[in-house]
Amino acid sequence: MSLRDARVAIVGMGLMGGSLAAALKASQACREVIGIARRANSISMALTFGFIDRGFLDLAEGVADADLVVLCTPVRDILAKINTIGPLLKPGCVLLDIGSTKKAICEAMTSMPVHVEPVGGHPMCGKESSGLNVAEAGLYRGRVFVLIPLERTSPQAQALASELVTAIGARELRLDPEHHDRVVAVISHLPYMLAVTLVNAAFGLAGEDPTPWRLAANGFRDTSRVAAGDLAMMMDIVSTNREPILAGVRGALRELGEIEQLLISGDDDALLTRLRAARQHRREVFP
Amino acid sequence: MSLRDARVAIVGMGLMGGSLAAALKASQACREVIGIARRANSISMALTFGFIDRGFLDLAEGVADADLVVLCTPVRDILAKINTIGPLLKPGCVLLDIGSTKKAICEAMTSMPVHVEPVGGHPMCGKESSGLNVAEAGLYRGRVFVLIPLERTSPQAQALASELVTAIGARELRLDPEHHDRVVAVISHLPYMLAVTLVNAAFGLAGEDPTPWRLAANGFRDTSRVAAGDLAMMMDIVSTNREPILAGVRGALRELGEIEQLLISGDDDALLTRLRAARQHRREVFP
Numbered sequence: 001m002s003l004r005d006a007r008v009a010i011v012g013m014g015l016m017g018g019s020l021a022a023a024l025k026a027s028q029a030c031r032e033v034i035g036i037a038r039r040a041n042s043i044s045m046a047l048t049f050g051f052i053d054r055g056f057l058d059l060a061e062g063v064a065d066a067d068l069v070v071l072c073t074p075v076r077d078i079l080a081k082i083n084t085i086g087p088l089l090k091p092g093c094v095l096l097d098i099g100s101t102k103k104a105i106c107e108a109m110t111s112m113p114v115h116v117e118p119v120g121g122h123p124m125c126g127k128e129s130s131g132l133n134v135a136e137a138g139l140y141r142g143r144v145f146v147l148i149p150l151e152r153t154s155p156q157a158q159a160l161a162s163e164l165v166t167a168i169g170a171r172e173l174r175l176d177p178e179h180h181d182r183v184v185a186v187i188s189h190l191p192y193m194l195a196v197t198l199v200n201a202a203f204g205l206a207g208e209d210p211t212p213w214r215l216a217a218n219g220f221r222d223t224s225r226v227a228a229g230d231l232a233m234m235m236d237i238v239s240t241n242r243e244p245i246l247a248g249v250r251g252a253l254r255e256l257g258e259i260e261q262l263l264i265s266g267d268d269d270a271l272l273t274r275l276r277a278a279r280q281h282r283r284e285v286f287p
Numbered sequence: 288m289s290l291r292d293a294r295v296a297i298v299g300m301g302l303m304g305g306s307l308a309a310a311l312k313a314s315q316a317c318r319e320v321i322g323i324a325r326r327a328n329s330i331s332m333a334l335t336f337g338f339i340d341r342g343f344l345d346l347a348e349g350v351a352d353a354d355l356v357v358l359c360t361p362v363r364d365i366l367a368k369i370n371t372i373g374p375l376l377k378p379g380c381v382l383l384d385i386g387s388t389k390k391a392i393c394e395a396m397t398s399m400p401v402h403v404e405p406v407g408g409h410p411m412c413g414k415e416s417s418g419l420n421v422a423e424a425g426l427y428r429g430r431v432f433v434l435i436p437l438e439r440t441s442p443q444a445q446a447l448a449s450e451l452v453t454a455i456g457a458r459e460l461r462l463d464p465e466h467h468d469r470v471v472a473v474i475s476h477l478p479y480m481l482a483v484t485l486v487n488a489a490f491g492l493a494g495e496d497p498t499p500w501r502l503a504a505n506g507f508r509d510t511s512r513v514a515a516g517d518l519a520m521m522m523d524i525v526s527t528n529r530e531p532i533l534a535g536v537r538g539a540l541r542e543l544g545e546i547e548q549l550l551i552s553g554d555d556d557a558l559l560t561r562l563r564a565a566r567q568h569r570r571e572v573f574p
Contacts, residue, residue, distance in 0.1 A: 124504040144502055173501065183496075186489045187503045191510035193546055194481050196565040201538035202473045203568050209470075213572045214460060215431050216474045217411040221573055222509045223478035227565040228573070235559055238550070246550045251488035253543055256536060259480055263525070263533045272522055278483040278514040281490050285500045286508055286515070 017072030018135030117157035185244030304359030305422030316454035404444030472531030
């Protein structure tokens with residue numbers, strides 16, 4: 001089946017699910033976009049925005065005739081749904097998720113009924129704010145979308161997932177789940193932990209003095225931005241990616257500890273070497 | 288003397304000096320804007336951009352008839368100039384600087400000849416890129432501009448410095464030098480050290496694997512941004528603000544060490560409390 005003929009059901013009408021629906025509708029890439037949410041208000045909003053063709057509060061009803069179901073809820077909810085949604089899906093239905101960690105999810109997917117075609121996914125995008133009201137069709141455009149087919153996933157099912165990635169303007173990258181989780185620990189979860197570290201350390205150092213917050217400029221704002229993100233999402237990530245995050249935190253503790261020692265010893269040449277390395281690396285990644 | 292009647296000489300035609308010149312010209316706030324730079328190319332560029340009325344390569348010539356001189360070079364160069372520029376200035380000349388740390392500079396200012404009126408300054412703005420080609424009249428608009436008059440600074444000289452701050456659209460805040468340096472260590476220098484920590488730790492963890500840099504998204508980009516900043520400027524800051532920066536780094540090591548322990552122990556409730564505190568603090572500072 002090609003995407004053009006497919007009914008796509010999106011479970012979760014938040015920022016990610018809403019934006020996915022919007023992107024599919026904007027590109028007229030599939031036969032129908034179905035939205036499933038817990039709250040009636042989300043469905044009516046998504047209908048008003050023109051993001052979906054039909055909306056359901058009941059999961060079984062919503063996914064009943066879908067050819068492709070995309071789980072767009074936090075990781076622990078995705079895990080719960082993977083364990084229960086199988087019997088609700090029609091034979092050959094492709095089940096994609098967009099959870100932030102992949103090892104636990106792909107492991108759970110291996111136990112799904114054989115008539116279902118599971119594929120893990122993770123689009124590398126998001127926003128500081130969450131919710132359907134900030135969803136937009138362009139959210140995925142130009143971004144990497146990791147796809148992780150299981151061994152059991154048929155070439156046809158993989159092709160349908162790839163088509164969806166292309167249709168929303170994203171760039172597909174295939175990884176294995178463990179590799180994915182190690183990588184996102186470094187480039188996504190560690191930045192979060194360091195942003196939290198910055199904010200809490202700064203508040204600890206400032207004490208009752210309000211002056212720092214009157215002076216806080218772009219540097220503090222950008223370095224701390226991700227600390228304002230969604231807590232439930234991050235705790236789901238922690239619970240499913242603890243060891244790689246811990247490795248990241250330990251790497252940062254080593255690096256920061258060495259900076260501390262250089263500040264104490266006054267070896268400014270060695271400190272400069274370290275700052276220069278970071279500057280060059282950063283400029284390689286974001287020219 | 289009011290700013291309207293003043294000849295303002297700006298020493299250093301980089302991002303900050305160029306933007307200051309541009310802002311003064313754009314608001315027609317003073318009698319004349321004089322630019323002083325080491326390279327002839329900077330002078331001709333500043334003239335072409337309409338940022339200055341006259342330009343000089345020679346410091347003595349450039350500041351000879353100035354009523355207000357603003358030092359817009361890195362901290363160590365400002366310190367060197369404070370020790371030598373006095374005899375070049377006419378009686379009553381106000382000498383302002385915009386260096387990133389203030390204790391060492393304000394101490395050096397106390398030894399200037401008595402015919403000079405020194406005032407320490409620090410505008411809380413900047414850009415990732417440096418240089419005259421990214422200068423803009425709006426750089427200071429709406430930003431806090433710290434002013435630190437010395438005990439010897441006359442009310443008239445303080446008023447002229449205040450007028451300049453207002454003319455470029457900035458908001459004046461008076462602090463003492465030690466307080467300023469402690470505050471910027473927390474909200475500016477610590478973010479830099481944590482950005483360096485993130486980049487170097489991430490590269491250490493990634494090793495030869497290029498995948499992280501293909502996946503690096505907004506979170507990594509923003510949290511690491513300041514690590515791409517100017518190295519010479521940062522080393523000047525380190526050398527003149529070592530103890531407050533060290534206190535910041537130690538605060539961050541404590542906080543990150545506690546996050547490590549919570550990840551190990553699996554006490555996710557305590558971790559959530561910590562993440563929630565950071566989120567609330569961040570949202571207070573940047574609503």
